[in-house]
Amino acid sequence: MSTPLQKQAILLLEDGTVHYGKAFGKIGTTTGEICFNTGMTGYQEVFTDPSYYGQIIIMNNVHVGNYGIKDDEVESDSVKIRGLIGRNLEEQYSRKLANASLDTYLQMNNIVCIEGVDTRDLVIHVRQKGAMNCIISSEILDVEELKKELAKVPSMDGLELASKVSTNEAYTMGDPNSEVRIAVLDYGTKQHILQCMVDRGAHLKVFPAKSKLADLKAFSPNGYFISNGPGDPAAMDYAIATVKDVLNESKPTFGICLGHQLLALASGINTFKMHHGHRGLNHPVKNLITGKCEVTTQNHGFGVDPKEVSKATNVEITHVNLNDDSIEGIRLKDRPAFSVQYHPESTPGPHDSRYLFDDFIELIKKHK
Ligand SMILES: NC(=O)CC[C@H](N)C(=O)O
Numbered sequence: 001m002s003t004p005l006q007k008q009a010i011l012l013l014e015d016g017t018v019h020y021g022k023a024f025g026k027i028g029t030t031t032g033e034i035c036f037n038t039g040m041t042g043y044q045e046v047f048t049d050p051s052y053y054g055q056i057i058i059m060n061n062v063h064v065g066n067y068g069i070k071d072d073e074v075e076s077d078s079v080k081i082r083g084l085i086g087r088n089l090e091e092q093y094s095r096k097l098a099n100a101s102l103d104t105y106l107q108m109n110n111i112v113c114i115e116g117v118d119t120r121d122l123v124i125h126v127r128q129k130g131a132m133n134c135i136i137s138s139e140i141l142d143v144e145e146l147k148k149e150l151a152k153v154p155s156m157d158g159l160e161l162a163s164k165v166s167t168n169e170a171y172t173m174g175d176p177n178s179e180v181r182i183a184v185l186d187y188g189t190k191q192h193i194l195q196c197m198v199d200r201g202a203h204l205k206v207f208p209a210k211s212k213l214a215d216l217k218a219f220s221p222n223g224y225f226i227s228n229g230p231g232d233p234a235a236m237d238y239a240i241a242t243v244k245d246v247l248n249e250s251k252p253t254f255g256i257c258l259g260h261q262l263l264a265l266a267s268g269i270n271t272f273k274m275h276h277g278h279r280g281l282n283h284p285v286k287n288l289i290t291g292k293c294e295v296t297t298q299n300h301g302f303g304v305d306p307k308e309v310s311k312a313t314n315v316e317i318t319h320v321n322l323n324d325d326s327i328e329g330i331r332l333k334d335r336p337a338f339s340v341q342y343h344p345e346s347t348p349g350p351h352d353s354r355y356l357f358d359d360f361i362e363l364i365k366k367h368k
Contacts, residue, residue, distance in 0.1 A: 031133060050229060067094065130276050189206065226255035229259075316332075
């Protein structure tokens with residue numbers, strides 16, 4: 001909750017919209033693409049998800065921070081969002097197990113934030129006008145000066161960001177004696193995606209973004225995983241080339257979110273920038289194979305082109321979004337490869353879709 005002692009802060013959007021509020025986290029200036037997350041819980045997992053790198057997040061929930069911060073509730077080693085916008089960002093927290101307050105955590109991670117903003121109004125605005133860049137500042141309070149800074153920020157459309165959050169060195173996880181060996185292409189993976197595979201007995205080797213098929217093959221994998229990550233998938237020529245080579249191996253391959261988009265691009269299907277994307281914990285998806293509905297966790301601003309998918313002879317649509325009919329899952333007809341646009345590891349979120357990890361492990365065992 002804002003107090004009279006807090007410094008002023010300003011939020012300026014690319015279309016000229018201005019919101020005034022109070023500074024939270026680091027005092028400074030930050031820029032990025034504005035987007036909103038409708039989830040009511042799981043803020044720490046959201047802030048540490050590398051897919052959000054380069055983005056400034058509006059949290060729809062009116063209170064953020066009430067249960068503090070816990071060191072192990074993270075999806076990567078640091079906060080990856082570029083900035084945070086909230087109605088009430090809380091310094092006080094009530095969970096005994098928490099290690100720190102949200103404010104301390106955001107300051108430690110150098111994240112510039114603004115609170116006291118009418119987030120309902122702002123979310124409706126972004127929902128109507130679409131994704132755009134924005135700037136938050138608690139040090140420059142002159143709108144004209146902020147406009148000049150904001151004009152320098154590149155559009156998310158066409159931006160390659162995955163190589164900035166990928167691991168620098170390859171590393172392994174899980175039981176080295178496992179019969180299931182998965183080579184992971186890390187474009188900014190969430191830790192719990194890897195954990196979901198390790199929990200099912202897999203041995204993983206996680207490779208830096210620019211690794212080639214030959215690097216992966218040196219691990220003798222019997223399955224390949226293509227991770228989630230930030231930025232525009234169409235700007236990732238190096239990854240599209242590697243995923244094409246991976247598909248030619250005809251080994252079980254699974255992609256999540258950015259990995260789904262790369263699987264489509266490597267199969268000759270384009271992606272596109274969505275109007276304002278999907279970010280939250282309650283997106284209904286229908287599995288067209290089983291006829292069942294799943295409530296899913298989502299975080300994406302790009303999508304796979306539905307017209308091109310329906311024309312492609314080698315690709316089958318397996319999942320659709322029940323809110324807007326967008327493509328949520330595909331599988332290849334001529335290769336043991338499948339992918340989903342949403343996040344089945346669901347940290348945070350409902351566990352309805354974790355069966356996809358079981359399916360992947362089963363597919364690998366069958367193909368051995
Ligand atoms: N969660 C993700 O992997 C996001 C993928 C991609 N950066 C998008 O915004 O669509």
